[in-house]
Amino acid sequence: MSELGDYLRKARNIKGLSQAKVQTQIGITNSRLCRAENGADNILSAAELKKLAVLYDVPVVPLFIMAGFLETSDLEEYQSGFKNTSMLDSEEKNHIQSEIDFIIKKKG
Structure with a gap:
């Protein structure tokens, strides 16, 4: 599992959200979120990561770094x-x- 995928799964679980609930709230399909959480690279866009950051109440910059959109x-x-x-x-x-x-x- 990738660092980003693990982080996303933990953040979602901390918020008590199912993948279906995330889909309802921000429009990322269950299958794409599942693939991202299981380590599929480049599956989510920067805009989708930003939506997840807001939903999960986590900072967006570390997500962008883990996804390769930004370098330290x-x-x-x-x-x-x-x-x-x-x-x-x-x-x-x-x-x-x-x-x-x-x-x-x-x-x-």
Whole structure:
């Protein structure tokens, strides 16, 4: 079984959903979901994975990485700008965003 398939099955089971219920809610057929959960590669589209992430209440980025839609290196540029932001309060984050907006407008 693939890492993605195992993750999808566990997430669905944690939510207490049957494959039939998933089909009803987002339109992925039982057979395609079963094949994905059993490790079939490239069976689900990025849009379908996003729908599953929302339904299962899991982050979409790890699903995209496991499915091969993203590489970890694709995220490095974005992650570097957000290091330690969890240590800031909302006022500090707003201040930084206003500085970024000012610089972008100045370049403009």
